[in-house]
Amino acid sequence: MGQKNIIKKLLEGNQRYITGGALHPNQSFEHRLELANGQKPIAAILTCADSRVSPEIIFDQGLGDLFVLRVAGNAVNEMFVGSLEYAVEHLNVRLLMILGHSQCGAVDATIKGGQPPGKIGSLVQAIKPALDRLKKQSPDWVNVVAKENVKIGVERLRTEDPILTARYEEGDIDIIGAFYDLKSGKVSLII
Numbered sequence: 001m002g003q004k005n006i007i008k009k010l011l012e013g014n015q016r017y018i019t020g021g022a023l024h025p026n027q028s029f030e031h032r033l034e035l036a037n038g039q040k041p042i043a044a045i046l047t048c049a050d051s052r053v054s055p056e057i058i059f060d061q062g063l064g065d066l067f068v069l070r071v072a073g074n075a076v077n078e079m080f081v082g083s084l085e086y087a088v089e090h091l092n093v094r095l096l097m098i099l100g101h102s103q104c105g106a107v108d109a110t111i112k113g114g115q116p117p118g119k120i121g122s123l124v125q126a127i128k129p130a131l132d133r134l135k136k137q138s139p140d141w142v143n144v145v146a147k148e149n150v151k152i153g154v155e156r157l158r159t160e161d162p163i164l165t166a167r168y169e170e171g172d173i174d175i176i177g178a179f180y181d182l183k184s185g186k187v188s189l190i191i
């Protein structure tokens with residue numbers, strides 16, 4: 001399936017989810033047995049650990065459909081990049097998506113600043129470049145910063161990774177950024 005058709009398939013699934021017409025595909029007993037022979041996910045999605053942003057549910061997909069990476073604030077780190085490279089090189093995944101969302105707690109903590117306890121500081125440090133890159137505060141600030149954070153991640157994958165950047169430039173894979181609205185359930189493409 002071409003990258004454009006994969007995006008279309010995901011957005012169609014999101015539309016079913018929004019309108020209450022979710023099909024919950026690929027979740028049967030038979031499908032599980034079939035998948036034991038190998039996986040062939042259609043997309044890799046890096047998103048927030050937030051319990052309200054489950055990719056299989058919001059895109060109305062099933063088992064084996066999505067290669068999912070999650071961490072609070074969905075910032076890109078080395079292990080994520082390695083996992084995405086694996087998905088592209090070994091699982092033949094052709095679409096990589098970074099998915100941010102509205103009212104993200106990790107983004108909010110980054111905006112509030114200060115010294116968060118324990119390892120929470122590492123999440124904040126990872127999101128901070130988004131805050132630093134925006135010149136001045138604007139309405140809907142948490143969501144503006146969250147979207148910037150997605151864009152930075154996508155730009156990094158498109159331009160700084162030897163494997164992914166080369167595949168992207170060849171047009172072999174697509175790398176996109178999207179944003180999920182908690183209230184409407186809608187996913188919008190932002191980069």
Ligand SMILES: [Zn+2]
Nearest residue numbers: 048050104105
């Ligand atoms: Zn979040």
